[in-house]
Amino acid sequence: MRHVAALAGVGIKTVSRVINDESGVSEATRQKVLNASQQLNYQLDMAAGSLRRAGRRTLSAGLLLPSVSNPFSGEINRAMEDALGARGIAVFAASLDDDPQREQTIIAAFLGRRVDGLILTPIAKSQAYAIPEHSRDLPMVFIDREPVGIEADAVVTNNSAGGATAAAHLLSHGHVRLAYLGDRTEIQTARLRRQGFIEELGRQGIPTSTVSVREDLHDEESARLATLELLTAADPPTAIFSSQNLVTFGAMRALRELGLSKQVALIGFDDFTLADMMDPGVTVIAQHPERIGKLAAERLLARIDGDTSAPHTYVVPSELIQRGSGEIRPRA
Secondary structure: OHHHHHHHOOOHHHHHHHHOOOOOOOHHHHHHHHHHHHHOOOOOOOOHHHHHOHHHOOOEEEEEEOOOOOHHHHHHHHHHHHHHHOOOOEEEEEEOOOOHHHHHHHHHHHHHOOOOOEEEOOOOOOOHHHHHHHHOOOOEEEEOOOOOOOOOEEEEEOHHHHHHHHHHHHHHOOOOOEEEEOOOOOOHHHHHHHHHHHHHHHHOOOOHHHOEEEOOOOOHHHHHHHHHHHHOOOOOOOEEEEOOHHHHHHHHHHHHHHOOOOOOEEEEEOOOOOHHHOOOEOEEEEOOHHHHHHHHHHHHHHHHOOOOOOOOEEEEOOEEEOOEHHHOOOOO
């Protein structure tokens, strides 16, 4: 705070008033202080008192997920809470909503509370903005998506291989007219799943130009509408690969509306509760969020405890689970 005051040419009390959004400061002075804070990458210390504890730790960690309401994110959250809670570390979870600006805003909020480490699912094109904190030995572990512009541990699924497995499975059941339903294209995992799916079709002699691709489907309703459009076209696909659980839900609704649940094959990426209770059961490329969360927590704890080994990307394999929908053969 003294550094900010010196750069802005004001007193420490003025800096405190601006940072805490108190009255009694002119707009011109406020802007000077905010500009100085930005230049110095100053974050309000919400937990300075707690740093009197031995080891100067706050016994907290920040967890940034795509959406805490998504079942996949929820399972990661729970696994993190179990693993870190055993060490007395509280987990503060927040939703990214796949918004690059929100990513930086929430991370700044975590830093302001002096968390002992960060577990992040990134969406911004680069995470280089976090280098100053990481270089000051703040442990960071990225999950689901690898970071760009910064070297740090990451725990991910083999997304491309999972997409390829889905393609090979549908081809093995006689399908040649296929459709791909994808999440937003700026999301790393969505691009990798599409890449694996399309490349496997090409390797097995299916002209990739014939694949019906619908992307930027980020919720159940947009996926439902895209599926309805595909299945009511003149030459509809006989099989669908949906690359995310909410997209799968939308595809399932469309198939049910059209009475095609037992006629059009469906494979979804991400398992979900009651998938085996559908009629037919839903075949999935299952990730293992509980393993991802547990491994990410272990890596964060290792870094907090002083592990200085080179950053590494850990891959948790996906798994094809056959339940019936992905085994439907095309009609003659």
